Amino acid sequence: MVSPRPVAKIETEEPTTRLAVLIDADNAQASVIEGLLAEIARFGEATVRRIYGDFTAPTSASWKKVLQRHAIKPIQQFAYTTGKNATDSTLIIDAMDLLYTRKFDGFCLVTSDSDFTGLAMRLREEGLTVLGFGENKTPEAFRNACHKFVFTEVLRPDSQTESVPPSSATENAHPPIQPSTPPQATEPKPKFPKRFVVTALEQSVDDTGWANLGTFGSYLTKLQPDFDPRLYGYKKLSDLVKANTTLFAIEERTVPGSNHKALYLRAKNQAQRDDKGK
Known part of the structure; x- marks a missing residue:
C-alpha cells in the first residue's frame, strides 16, 4: 500500500x-x-x-x-x-x-x-x-x-518623478521635440496643513510628551482619512517629519530587546517651552 x-x-x-x-x-x-x-x-x-x-x-x-x-x-x-x-x-x-x-x-x-x-x-x-x-x-x-x-x-x-529644472546638466542635450498637442497642466501640490498636523501631534503624545511615529500616523488617518505624505512631495510620513525640522523635534530610540530603532517626535514649539521651563 x-x-x-x-x-x-x-x-x-x-x-x-x-x-x-x-x-x-x-x-x-x-x-x-x-x-x-x-x-x-x-x-x-x-x-x-x-x-x-x-x-x-x-x-x-x-x-x-x-x-x-x-x-x-x-x-x-x-x-x-x-x-x-x-x-x-x-x-x-x-x-x-x-x-x-x-x-x-x-x-x-x-x-x-x-x-x-x-x-x-x-x-x-x-x-x-x-x-x-x-x-x-x-x-x-x-x-x-x-x-x-x-x-x-x-x-x-x-507622480514619483520630479521635473528636471532647465538649469540642470542637460544643456548640451538636443532640444526636446514639441508634442503635437499641448501637455496637460500639472496640478499644484496642496498646501501643507501645518496647523492640523501639529495639533494632531500634540493630541497623540504620551505622558512624556513624545509620540511614536506609528501612533502619530494612525491618529492622523483617524482624523483625516485622506491625509497622505505623497500629496506634499514625501514618500513616507517619516520623510515628511525629518524634512520639517522647524516643526518637529525628533529622537531615535532603540526598541527594547532588538537592534531596531523607532522614531519619536513632538512639536518643536512644545519642546522649546519645556526647555525654558527647566
Whole structure:
C-alpha cells in the first residue's frame, strides 16, 4: 500500500488580511491600475478583484487592455436607460453579497463617486476595514466614510518623478521635440496643513510628551482619512517629519530587546517651552 504523499505547508509570520477590490470603471482610470494594486498589497491580499461597467462602450477600451494581465474579473453592466447608472447598483449588490459570506476583512472601493458613501458606512458598521481610492474630485463625504482614502493621482507612474529644472546638466542635450498637442497642466501640490498636523501631534503624545511615529500616523488617518505624505512631495510620513525640522523635534530610540530603532517626535514649539521651563 502506497503511503499518502505529504503536503508542504507554507507558514507566514502573520495572517493575511483578505480584501475584496471593487472597481467602478465609470469613475476610475486604467492608467493607475499597477500603482493601485501595489498600494492595496500594502494593506492585505486582494482575494477578489472585480470591475463594473459597460465594456462594450468605447470609454472602457483602456480597461479591456489591462483586465486579463492583472486578473480582474469584469462584470458587464449594460445601461438600461439614459441617465441611470446601473453600474453603481450592481457593485453595491455584489458588495453586500460578499459581505454576508463573512470571508473578508475589508473592502477596497475604487471610485470617485459619492454614491458609494452609504455602502462604505454600511461596511464599517459591520466592523470591516474600508479603503477608498479615487481622484482629487472625490467628494469629502465618501472620503471621510472610509478608514483610509488614497488619491489615485499619487499612484500614477509619473507622480514619483520630479521635473528636471532647465538649469540642470542637460544643456548640451538636443532640444526636446514639441508634442503635437499641448501637455496637460500639472496640478499644484496642496498646501501643507501645518496647523492640523501639529495639533494632531500634540493630541497623540504620551505622558512624556513624545509620540511614536506609528501612533502619530494612525491618529492622523483617524482624523483625516485622506491625509497622505505623497500629496506634499514625501514618500513616507517619516520623510515628511525629518524634512520639517522647524516643526518637529525628533529622537531615535532603540526598541527594547532588538537592534531596531523607532522614531519619536513632538512639536518643536512644545519642546522649546519645556526647555525654558527647566
